[in-house]
Amino acid sequence: MWLAFWLIIPTLVAIGITAFYPLGQTIYDSFFKWSLRPGFQREFVGLQNYINLFQDPRFLQALWNTIYFTFFSVLIEFLLGLATALVLNADFKLRGLVRAAVLIPWAIPTAVSSQMWKWMYNDQYGVISLMLYNLGILSEGTPILGTPGIAMSAIIAVDVWKTTPFVALLLLAGLQIIPNELYEAARIDGASMWKQFTSITLPVLRPTIGVTLIFRTLDALRVFDVVYIMTQGAVGTETLAVYNRSLLMDNIFSPRGLFGYGSALSVVIFLIIGVFTVIYMRSLNIKLD
């Protein structure tokens, strides 16, 4: 008993230093008007930073953009990922090779793939732009990443391209544990393919789906790199994390004391992610122990 306690101590200390201390410090800082500029008088403002935040049009826009991005990217990734997983679960030649190939987008660092897609979206040389112009979907010369509305869809497309393989992989792992006998029995009873899918595959897959959605939603809610590299948050694509970087890095020494304000934004992002996690875990009956 005591041995176990002593063995776990170093881990607890490490987590305390790296996770809980910064979190506590951030929450504490969020109650102050404060800047890291030398000589700046730290001033306690209570919940004022939070009140200001919800009256800040830039924050509300970023909040909406983040939710929009999360909803559509996770939805599309899930549907495509599920379809991919079902295909990869079937028996066919070279299955191993296809499975490995599908994973390539996931293996490329986001910073690299974002830059790659940025070039493909270029209005003059970009292959995607050229295709869309030729198909008449976009009028000639429309900058994909410089047009409100279109830019966000383009960013979602990059995220879908990158993350669908990951979703497929998770779901594939879930599919593989379903014993074949279940399907055989269903076929003998005369169940259609659709009936087999809704009555066997989906219920058994439910915990896996839950984990997948949690992973993806939490990732999407703090999306930063794709957006920052492709548009830096211009034309209505700024997400909460991009706005937070701007507050905490660009304006950290501002005499207007924005450090506490940025901390408040960090706490709000943390809370939003926490709320989503609880909702998912409740609705999918996932237990932690």
Next chain:
Amino acid sequence: MKKILAVVVLLTIVLSVFSITITMTAGAVGTELETLLKQVDMFMEENPDIRVQVLPMPNSSTDRHDLYVTYLASGTPDPDVLMLDVIWPAEFAPFLVDLTDDYDYFELDKFFPGTVASNTVEGRLVAVPWFTDAGILYYRSDLLEKYGYDVPETWDELYTAAKDISSKEGINGFVWQGARYEGLTCNVMEFVHSFGGEIMKDGKVVVDDPQYYNKNVAAITFMDKLIEDRVTPRGVTTYMEEEARRIFQNGEAVFMRNWPYAWALVNSPTSPVAGKVGITVLPKGPGPDGRNSATLGGWNLGINANSSAAEVEAAKKLIKFLTSHEQQVYKAVNAGQTPTRIEAYNDPRTIEANPFYVDIFDVFMSAEPRPISPIYNEISYEIQVAVHSVLTQQTQPENAVKSLAQNLRKLVY
């Protein structure tokens, strides 16, 4: 033998007791770092008691800013010598050593006045100009000649020539930097100033003052008109320096606004437009208040206020060395970086390596700084948002100027 060894050991000990190590941050664009390392070697040969460590930084100015924020906020005494973008001194001033009393030591009266002014915060000199930058106009001399146009002196002349030549050649007319980032602010300042407008003056918001309002609106309207009339491709709202340069260098634009760095690249042996390019000042706006304007860019050297007194002394020596006439010429010849000392432009070695310096000397001489303010980032952000919303067809220029005025007043009371 033993004696020699003993002497060497003794010397090493003595030297290491009296020698001091300082670190400096550096860029690594093109041959910049290579050149600097050679300069640092020369310096250490002249000053055997000082060791200099060079710390390369990321290329993007924004990433460098993030890096400095972490250094300075943590209060670390390293790096001692900081390479600073012209827009940073006001923000970082509390973290930098006051160099006001060293004005003569660095011979700052021999530098471009604008570069020294941009390093002066509330009367305190906080950094020494190292190399400078200014917006310039690149043009296709072969195409202008082919269609009988002179080098444009006003924006209207540029518009006419660009529209005509681009439609006949089936290429773009005029490319510049219109993405929503710091480069857009530089471009906006040039358009606004050349039309006789102003955004901030002496720390006050003047963007909607009666004497400037119409000119500011006219300048932004002109930028928008370039895009609407397809003289500038619509994609300019996503272009930074390199996007514009690639188009121009591939022979797909008649005019380009860019920094001097592009000169060497568009004239490199592999460039399709090598030898067909000229450079000049950016055009004047219309009316009696129209003038040529170029935004001041460039990098400066400041000293970390957390460094020890001895390190500060060594850092001053290094900065004096690097910004001396000899070394600025060396840098101009080897790295193509534009000197901040006026006399360096008369040096035959500079002229031989960069003949175009002579043509645009006046541009560097009169380059205009962006607003000097500790909240420069916030001011620049508001300018970017206001103008970008016009360029992406979301707002009318009049409304953009009005909302810019409102938002700036919230920042600068």
